[in-house]
Amino acid sequence: MKHLLSMNDLSKVDIEKIFRLTDKLKNKQTNDLKGKNIALIFQKPSTRTRVSFTVAINQLGGNAITLNWNELQLGRGETVEDTTRVLERYVDAIVARVFSHEDLVKMAKISKVPVINALSDLEHPCQALADLYTIKQKKKNLRRLKIVFLGDGANNTFHSLILACEKFGLDIVVSCPNNYRPKVRAKYKIIEDPKEAVKDADILYTDVFVSMGQETEQEKRLKELQKYQLNSKLVELAKKDVIVLHPLPAHRGQEITSDVIDGENSVVFDQAENRLHTEKAILYLLMK
Ligand code: CP
Numbered sequence: 001m002k003h004l005l006s007m008n009d010l011s012k013v014d015i016e017k018i019f020r021l022t023d024k025l026k027n028k029q030t031n032d033l034k035g036k037n038i039a040l041i042f043q044k045p046s047t048r049t050r051v052s053f054t055v056a057i058n059q060l061g062g063n064a065i066t067l068n069w070n071e072l073q074l075g076r077g078e079t080v081e082d083t084t085r086v087l088e089r090y091v092d093a094i095v096a097r098v099f100s101h102e103d104l105v106k107m108a109k110i111s112k113v114p115v116i117n118a119l120s121d122l123e124h125p126c127q128a129l130a131d132l133y134t135i136k137q138k139k140k141n142l143r144r145l146k147i148v149f150l151g152d153g154a155n156n157t158f159h160s161l162i163l164a165c166e167k168f169g170l171d172i173v174v175s176c177p178n179n180y181r182p183k184v185r186a187k188y189k190i191i192e193d194p195k196e197a198v199k200d201a202d203i204l205y206t207d208v209f210v211s212m213g214q215e216t217e218q219e220k221r222l223k224e225l226q227k228y229q230l231n232s233k234l235v236e237l238a239k240k241d242v243i244v245l246h247p248l249p250a251h252r253g254q255e256i257t258s259d260v261i262d263g264e265n266s267v268v269f270d271q272a273e274n275r276l277h278t279e280k281a282i283l284y285l286l287m288k
């Protein structure tokens with residue numbers, strides 16, 4: 001694997017290797033990326049991705065250079081291709097959060113150094129690796145688990161996690177309206193009625209109803225997705241030891257209620273912490 005743009009870039013064996021590396025590198029300061037510079041480019045806001053990657057790079061002894069898209073010449077119309085041709089001569093890897101997944105594909109086609117997807121309109125593989133790692137951590141293994149996604153099924157985070165879960169044979173159910181179905185090819189079941197979908201769930205997963213870049217559709221989305229809100233009534237219908245995941249940031253009161261996100265089944269902050277641990281392994285695997 002040279003780049004990480006999609007969960008499809010990783011095999012089951014690659015993911016298992018990432019998890020072993022995660023355990024090995026967790027909470028350790030190393031010199032594995034000594035002398036390496038990594039550009040972090042952001043076309044959209046970020047808290048977790050930006051800080052966890054910066055800390056991950058520092059913990060591996062490397063140097064992170066954070067760049068805001070609009071402060072680069074990209075914001076004034078320099079092409080993604082020309083920017084990549086220049087950056088690859090300076091840095092040892094490019095981590096980029098973009099609106100259009102196509103921009104990452106353009107970067108990866110040109111770049112001799114690894115390009116890592118830090119979220120696009122289509123996928124969020126770094127999030128999905130932390131999610132699956134969290135599921136494994138909490139459930140001890142990934143066998144015989146049922147995961148239910150509620151809300152906007154055509155969402156970047158869901159897309160990557162569905163692809164990851166498929167590789168490990170999880171029973172995947174997506175509960176969403178007809179016009180919000182996932183856009184990735186994978187084996188999953190659609191159960192439109194959320195009360196029906198969550199029965200016997202081991203994992204409940206939701207994400208925002210309005211992703212970054214979809215703000216003009218806000219009113220419509222909130223109305224159409226309202227009935228998929230992850231609330232305590234739905235949690236009660238799942239298994240007693242169900243875990244609740246959300247990539248964050250959450251819009252409390254929209255896709256998830258505060259009592260659920262703060263409740264005893266929620267593992268969202270461990271999940272956020274795991275971004276740091278898994279990203280160290282991703283960097284190690286691509287750069288070492
Ligand atoms: N989950 C996630 O990617 O968060 P940020 O948008 O804060 O980076």
Ligand code: NVA
Nearest residue numbers: 207211212247248249
């Ligand atoms: N689906 C969300 C994820 C944020 C981490 C978005 O794209 O805004």
